[in-house]
Amino acid sequence: xxxxxxxxxxxxxxxxxxxxxxxxxxxxxxxxxxxxxxxxxxxxxxxxxxxxxxxxxxxxxxxxxxxxxxxxxxxxxxxxxxxxxxxxxxxxxxxxxxxxxxxxxxxxxxxxxxxxxxxxxxxxxxxxxxxxxxxxxxxxxxxxxxxxxxxxxxxxxxxxxxxxxxxxxxxxxxxxxxxxxxxxxxxxxxxxxxxxxxxxxxxxxxxxxxxxxxxxxxxxxxxxxxxxxxxxxxxxxxxxxxxx
Ligand code: GLP
Numbered sequence: 196x197x198x199x200x201x202x203x204x205x206x207x208x209x210x211x212x213x214x215x216x217x218x219x220x221x222x223x224x225x226x227x228x229x230x231x232x233x234x235x236x237x238x239x240x241x242x243x244x245x246x247x248x249x250x251x252x253x254x255x256x257x258x259x260x261x262x263x264x265x266x267x268x269x270x271x272x273x274x275x276x277x278x279x280x281x282x283x284x285x286x287x288x289x290x291x292x293x294x295x296x297x298x299x300x301x302x303x304x305x306x307x308x309x310x311x312x313x314x315x316x317x318x319x320x321x322x323x324x325x326x327x328x329x330x331x332x333x334x335x336x337x338x339x340x341x342x343x344x345x346x347x348x349x350x351x352x353x354x355x356x357x358x359x360x361x362x363x364x365x366x367x368x369x370x371x372x373x374x375x376x377x378x379x380x381x382x383x384x385x386x387x388x389x390x391x392x393x394x395x396x397x398x399x400x401x402x403x404x405x406x407x408x409x410x411x412x413x414x415x416x417x418x419x420x421x422x423x424x425x426x427x428x429x430x431x432x433x434x435x436x437x438x439x
Contacts, residue, residue: 196417197424198404200432204392207426208237211324214388214424215242216251218322224255228323228381229283230334231260231275234390235324236282243286253289259320260296261334262375265348268300273362297346297374304348308374312346315380323384327391327399330354331412335375338411344377378416387423389414391431400427401434 201207215238218225229235245251260275269276276296284294295314301307325333332338335349349372356369363369381387391400403414403425417423 196404198435199424199426200436201426201428204237204428207390207392207428208241210426211238211388211390212241212245215322216245218386219251219253219256222321223252224257225321226257226259226318228259228261228320228376228384229279230324230326231262231278232326234326234392238324238390239283242283246287253287253293256289257293257318258289258295259315259318259376260294261325261381262373263297263299264370265299265304265372265374266370269296273368274299299370299374304372304374308346308348311374311376312380315346315376315383320380320384321386323381323387325381325387325389325414325417327389327396327403327414328355329358329395329399331399331402331414333378333381333389333414333417335373336378336381336413338413340378340410340413342378342382342410342416345379346374346376349373349375378413382416382420385422387417387420389417389423389425390427391425392428394430394433396427396431397433397435400425400431404435 246253260279263275267274271277297311298307330338337349337352351371351373360366360369402412406412406415408415408418
């Protein structure tokens with residue numbers, strides 16, 4: 196694993212932008228795996244700037260998002276589909292049918308997991324972006340999810356719902372379930388880039404790097420992947436630095 200420590204979140208965004216730029220220059224029709232949450236927002240700003248400056252282009256790119264809340268449609272301001280439009284898609288040139296995300300309002304959610312998983316199986320993600328949950332989740336793969344899991348329906352833990360509550364009016368508005376790419380879908384990507392920002396991620400980052408590779412901490416599986424880069428700000432790196 197390649198671990199890079201930055202001074203602040205701006206530097207995290209600039210360095211990760213460089214990795215995306217390299218990828219899109221090397222392969223303009225790349226398949227990207229993207230994430231939501233507060234962590235990638237500054238990177239998405241850089242991707243927008245880069246495409247406006249014609250440094251990069253999304254015209255031939257396909258995007259697969261990690262996950263979506265059950266019960267929220269793409270017009271709901273808390274859905275991840277809406278998040279992606281608001282923070283990236285509305286500002287780049289990408290073919291409508293090149294953006295993929297699970298449909299959290301499908302009548303048959305299990306069938307929707309199969310549909311999304313089949314789409315993922317028909318391609319290979321060149322570069323997968325990840326954030327990290329405080330409990331070690333990647334996508335919405337909560338602790339004790341099998342490393343062999345494919346796209347599936349999950350019940351969100353109270354911890355995850357609490358951490359994501361800042362985006363909702365009240366904790367009761369937060370969906371209890373989500374559809375997420377499985378761990379095996381994530382691990383299948385050619386290259387993985389995980390970003391962590393802020394002191395609340397320091398313990399999870401420490402466990403990811405030093406703890407056992409165990410389903411109790413889903414992110415630990417990344418240590419078995421041949422091409423993972425982790426970019427951290429100073430706060431997220433606090434505990435790994437203490438140990439040295
Ligand atoms: C959610 C998303 C994850 C994301 C995590 C961290 O649970 N499903 O993909 O990595 O939140 O979010 P944040 O970046 O806001 O800390």
